[in-house]
Amino acid sequence: MIIEGRAVLVQQDNVDTDMLYPGAYLNIDDPEGMKPYLFEGLDPGLREELDGDVILVVGENFGAGSSREHVVQAMKAWNIRCVLGKSFARIFYRNCINLGLLAIVQPQAAEEIKANDIVRIDTKAGELSAAGRRYSIPQIPDFVLDMVSSGGLVSWASRRMEENTGP
Amino acid sequence: MPHTLAEKLLISHSEVDDASPGDIIMVRCDLVMANDVSGPVAFRQMERMGVQRVFDPSKVVMVSDHFMPAKDARSAALQKRLKSWSDLQGVYYYGQGRGGIEHTVLVEDGWIVPGMVIAGGDSHTCTYGALGAFGTGLGSTDIAACLAFGEFWQQVPGTIQVEFTGHKGSFVAGKDLILAVIADIGVGGGANAVLEFVGEGAASLSLDDRLAVANMAVEAGAETGIFPADEVTARYLDRRADREWHPERSDPDASYVRKVKIDLNSLEPLVALPHSPGNVVAVSEARGTKIDQVYIGNCSNGTITDLRQTAEILRGNRVHPDVRAIIVPASQKVYRQAISEGLIDVFIEAGAVVSTPTCGACFGGHMGVLAEGERAITTTNRNFKGRMGSPLAEVCLANAYVAAAAAVAGEIVEPASICSEPVR
Numbered sequence: 001m002i003i004e005g006r007a008v009l010v011q012q013d014n015v016d017t018d019m020l021y022p023g024a025y026l027n028i029d030d031p032e033g034m035k036p037y038l039f040e041g042l043d044p045g046l047r048e049e050l051d052g053d054v055i056l057v058v059g060e061n062f063g064a065g066s067s068r069e070h071v072v073q074a075m076k077a078w079n080i081r082c083v084l085g086k087s088f089a090r091i092f093y094r095n096c097i098n099l100g101l102l103a104i105v106q107p108q109a110a111e112e113i114k115a116n117d118i119v120r121i122d123t124k125a126g127e128l129s130a131a132g133r134r135y136s137i138p139q140i141p142d143f144v145l146d147m148v149s150s151g152g153l154v155s156w157a158s159r160r161m162e163e164n165t166g167p
Numbered sequence: 168m169p170h171t172l173a174e175k176l177l178i179s180h181s182e183v184d185d186a187s188p189g190d191i192i193m194v195r196c197d198l199v200m201a202n203d204v205s206g207p208v209a210f211r212q213m214e215r216m217g218v219q220r221v222f223d224p225s226k227v228v229m230v231s232d233h234f235m236p237a238k239d240a241r242s243a244a245l246q247k248r249l250k251s252w253s254d255l256q257g258v259y260y261y262g263q264g265r266g267g268i269e270h271t272v273l274v275e276d277g278w279i280v281p282g283m284v285i286a287g288g289d290s291h292t293c294t295y296g297a298l299g300a301f302g303t304g305l306g307s308t309d310i311a312a313c314l315a316f317g318e319f320w321q322q323v324p325g326t327i328q329v330e331f332t333g334h335k336g337s338f339v340a341g342k343d344l345i346l347a348v349i350a351d352i353g354v355g356g357g358a359n360a361v362l363e364f365v366g367e368g369a370a371s372l373s374l375d376d377r378l379a380v381a382n383m384a385v386e387a388g389a390e391t392g393i394f395p396a397d398e399v400t401a402r403y404l405d406r407r408a409d410r411e412w413h414p415e416r417s418d419p420d421a422s423y424v425r426k427v428k429i430d431l432n433s434l435e436p437l438v439a440l441p442h443s444p445g446n447v448v449a450v451s452e453a454r455g456t457k458i459d460q461v462y463i464g465n466c467s468n469g470t471i472t473d474l475r476q477t478a479e480i481l482r483g484n485r486v487h488p489d490v491r492a493i494i495v496p497a498s499q500k501v502y503r504q505a506i507s508e509g510l511i512d513v514f515i516e517a518g519a520v521v522s523t524p525t526c527g528a529c530f531g532g533h534m535g536v537l538a539e540g541e542r543a544i545t546t547t548n549r550n551f552k553g554r555m556g557s558p559l560a561e562v563c564l565a566n567a568y569v570a571a572a573a574a575v576a577g578e579i580v581e582p583a584s585i586c587s588e589p590v591r
Contacts, residue, residue, distance in 0.1 A: 014354055014443065018551040019558075023530035027234050027242040029207040041553035061355035061388060065549060066530070067290040069208055069306035087355060089388055091290055095306035143191045143320065153308045157216040157315060 001149050003102060005053035005081045007117045007130065008046065013059040015042060017066040017092065021074060031073040038074035050078040055119040057110055058085035063092025072099050082121055084128070086110045097144050100152030104128070109135040123149075169418035171326035172395055173361035176301040176415070180284045188325040188359075188424075197283040198226055199313040202269055202526075203245045204233045205288030205306075210252050212311035220256065222317035227258040228278060230269040233526045238533035267498030267524030270294040270466040274378065275500055277408035281396035282415055286313040291466050291548065292391075293384045297377035298404070299396030299414065301361075304385060324390045325360045325424035326417070327352070331368025333432035338582040340476065340566035341372060341379030342468055342546065346437045347429050348380075349387045350447035357389025360424050363417065364394045368431040374403045375472035379566075382467035383548050386444040438544070438579060439564040442552040450569055453579045460543040461486075461574040462555070463567050464495025464522070465529040468546035471496075471504050473567040478510040480571035480586050481517040487577030492519035493535045495527060519574065531555050537562075544573045 019042040021034070028034050039046040056075070062085045063071065072095040075083070083096060086107040096103040104121065106128065113119060113130045121128040123145060126137050150156050168185055170178065178186050180195040199221075201209055206229055221227050229249050234242035246262070253260035266272040270291055273279055281299030285292060288310040295302030305319060313319050329348055348362065362384045364377075372380070377394050384392025394400075395416040404412075436450045463469070463477050474496060486492045494514050496502035502524060505511050514521050528535035529547040536556030537543055543555060543562050550562035565573075568582040575585050 016549075016551040018531070018549070018554045022553050022558075023532050024536075024556075026204045026530070026532070027239070027245055029211065029245060029248075041558050061358070064354060064388065065290065065385075065551060067205065067288060067292075067304045067306050069205070069308060072306070073208070087358065089355070090358065090390060091304055091306055091385075094309060098306060098308040098312075141191055141322070147320075153312055154212055154215045157218075157312050160316075161217065 001123050003082050003121045005055040005119060007057050007113050007115055007119050008049045008054050009115050010042070010056060010058045014061045014064055015058065016064045017068050017071050020063065020071045021068060026068060026070060028070070031077045034070045034074040035077040038078060050080065054080045056080050056083045057113050058083060059110065060086040062088050064089040067091045069095050072096055072101055076101060084110055084119065097147050098153040100148055102148050104137055106135050106137060169420040171417040171421040171423065172363055172393055172415055173301060173326050174323060176282060176284060177321060177323055186323045188323050190323045191320055192323060193318045194284055194321045195318050196226065196286040196313050198228065198278060198285045199310065200228045200230065200269060200273060200285065200292065201288035201310050202233055203231045203235060203242070203249050205310060207245050207248045208307035209288060209310040209314060212308045213314050216311060216315055218315035221258060221314045224257040226317065227256065227314060228261070228273065229253045229258060230261040230266055230272060231263060232268050233530065234532050235263055235525050236523065264499065267501070268466045268469060268526060270382070271469060271497035271501065274298065275498060277404065280404060280408050280410045280412040281400060282412050286310065286319055290385045291382050294378055294382040294466060296381035296384065296391050296393035297374060298400055299394060301391055301393065303391050322359070326363050327357060327360045328423045328426045329362050329364050330366035330426065330428045331364065332366050332428055332430050333368055334371055335368065335431040335434060338436050338568045339434055340568065341376030342566040343434055343437045344429065344431070345380045345383040346439055346444070346447045346564065347434060348427065349383065349445045351427055351429065352387055354386060354443055354445040355388040357384065357387035360389055362387065362389045362392035364392060369394060370397060373472060374399060375470040378470065379467050383444065386548060436566060436569050436582065438569065439550055441550055441561040441563065444548065444550060444564060450565070450579060450581050453563070454581065456563065456579040457542065458490055458544050458573045458578055459541040460535065460537060461490060461492040461570050462528060462535060462543055462545040462547065463570050464497060465526070465547040466497060467548045468567055469495055469497030469501065471501050473546060474501065474505045474510050476567040477571040478513045480568055480575065480582060481519065482513050484517055484575045484585065486518035486574045489577050490574050492574040493522055493528065494519050495522045496524055498524050528555055544570050544579060546570050
């Protein structure tokens, strides 16, 4: 798959789910309702940068903490196309893949990409480019790529129901 | 091929004959759990999958605990949805007044036995590792697939062996052991791995201490944290769980990603300072830090053990006039036990408030959130920025002795300065 978007940076490490979507708003269960609270505990002003196709460029251990899927559902509602980081916390990463949001680990790119750079990701070629620089993408397991490109676990599961097969 | 305990549990719950760390496999769940926050989002996703009924109603449990009792109409609607969905599906539902905090309730009611795989719509599902089970926290879409098909995808993690040597001293509790581990390996140090707790120091821990340790494996970024089942586990489960189980452990020649040793003989009570569970110092180094609120409770440290420790410190003392103290038994059973032991009297006499079991203010939901500029010390598991209310508030994590001592002193102090020697 090929994804292109404008870089929005969240540079600090260990950005946790409470900063990304505070607990007080967990009593909302529809994605459009979650949308206004993304980044509420980190920097509400960041939402103003989420215009058009966005590649969120993040630091280490991004999304640490809670299993709250509200974070990724709100990111999807804002049309964030990919999260590119130095590393991800486990449940956050799963939630991205399950909702069809590509999450890529490329520490050097995450360090060097500047705000508003146009980032182009080509999973088939295994590389991404930004501001004239090229970076190789570490191997993404076929299972994960298949899940993301089919739109996430909901469509993957529906398809599986029809085919009745596992990975 | 030799395997660690976690690898064995995952392989035995899959269709594959063998697997190595890094492989992606489908894992069958023996139990699927969700709450008033993760459940309704999962139900919506299950409907989108086109699935009407859960895979096996006897293997699904729903618990209202996060915004319970409902703090507003929206929260009430979520709990109403959780109950009506549970009734429709014929699954067990713990409503208000019936259970308490999910992880405490599932353990004390015998839902969990060693060797099980539990998928929970809450990151602290790793708590079940205290009983030698593979409990793993998943998001709502993952939970939807577990409800529908009884399985989840899993990249087989490596295992980090954490050996506790020696024996813990006065005023040291399970909380200090896991804070020491997180300080050692870091908040991302457990990534793609399971923490396996072994050694004489692990074997001598009570089940409540094991719950406190396993609960915060996720705070090290780990998939889960497991204590191999032993006599302590067997004694705890006797007459509590009917499900059969067999103790499993890692093969002697299993390979580990890494081995870590924590010496309990030299371990002091610790405090995790704002805003990370990895920002750990000895209590003595945090001495004098002013406190506005003390919160004793949550799925890691709201057990009867924690309430007894709290009472030892508060008995005959008063909560400092500038401090609000909130004590939250983790379940109805813990609450009743505390009443029968006279602990609740001690708390009220001291000037603390006692809340009904709830996740409450631990995640900034309700029942004691913090104002801008305030600082709390809690027995909870996360002190992220804004975790308990205002992003300009601060949270320190500690064991119940340390939190209760701060309630009396109005600042962080060594518990020994309030109470000379713990009874238990």
